[in-house]
Amino acid sequence: MALYAIGDLHLALSTNKSMEVFGKAWENYVERIGESLARLSAEDTLILAGDTSWGMSLEESEADFRFLEQFPCRKILLKGNHDYWWNTNTKMQRFFDEKGFTTLQILHNNAYFHGGAAICGSRGWFFEEEQGGQNEKVLNREVGRIEASFRAAEGREILCFLHYPPLYVGYRCEPILRLLSEWGVKRCYYGHLHSHAIRRRIEGVAGGVDYSLVSADYLAFVPKKICD
Numbered sequence: 396m397a398l399y400a401i402g403d404l405h406l407a408l409s410t411n412k413s414m415e416v417f418g419k420a421w422e423n424y425v426e427r428i429g430e431s432l433a434r435l436s437a438e439d440t441l442i443l444a445g446d447t448s449w450g451m452s453l454e455e456s457e458a459d460f461r462f463l464e465q466f467p468c469r470k471i472l473l474k475g476n477h478d479y480w481w482n483t484n485t486k487m488q489r490f491f492d493e494k495g496f497t498t499l500q501i502l503h504n505n506a507y508f509h510g511g512a513a514i515c516g517s518r519g520w521f522f523e524e525e526q527g528g529q530n531e532k533v534l535n536r537e538v539g540r541i542e543a544s545f546r547a548a549e550g551r552e553i554l555c556f557l558h559y560p561p562l563y564v565g566y567r568c569e570p571i572l573r574l575l576s577e578w579g580v581k582r583c584y585y586g587h588l589h590s591h592a593i594r595r596r597i598e599g600v601a602g603g604v605d606y607s608l609v610s611a612d613y614l615a616f617v618p619k620k621i622c623d
């Protein structure tokens with residue numbers, strides 16, 4: 396009954412956006428993800444930390460969800476900046492129910508429990524977003540989502556999963572870092588960083604929080620074990 400995490404699978408089984416164009420690191424990536432996921436059991440839980448599918452709609456992502464569904468572990472999905480298929484909780488759940496996808500669950504304004512800990516998180520915020528309009532509004536909404544998720548932990552130890560790193564060499568997202576500190580979060584897992592950007596990751600303890608990058612190419616497509 397272990398907990399694992401990996402982000403940025405960037406599956407593209409029904410779109411023409413295969414990550415194989417990015418060279419050796421992504422060679423046969425779907426096959427390699429399949430081999431790793433086949434090693435997890437039905438009692439295990441896998442957090443998918445965003446950028447799961449390139450599909451532009453739930454329908455376009457169906458083949459990617461079906462690929463994930465063939466592996467028995469429970470998968471908890473949070474939103475990445477490329478998850479254009481993302482929809483309301485109700486619509487996503489209805490789609491999964493209709494298609495018979497029983498192992499997929501959504502992390503959005505909620506939390507899931509694993510032993511004595513709570514699985515919390517959201518997409519997060521990144522400096523890329525600051526170039527768009529209405530930044531403060533979007534940032535505040537995102538902070539609200541993370542806080543709603545922390546509240547749903549009901550006092551359990553919070554394991555925080557974000558797509559965007561709240562801390563990065565040359566970047567700090569103060570409102571999110573403040574939230575982690577206020578809620579006593581000790582462990583934070585994030586994705587989004589690929590290839591040359593991986594060099595700028597924060598790995599290890601900073602400001603009392605233990606950070607780990609779990610993007611798929613960084614992990615060589617093997618999910619990171621968080622705890623038993």
Ligand SMILES: [Fe+2]
Pocket residue numbers: 403405446475477587588589
């Ligand atoms: Fe990504």
Ligand SMILES: [Fe+2]
Pocket residue numbers: 446475476477558586587588
């Ligand atoms: Fe991303």
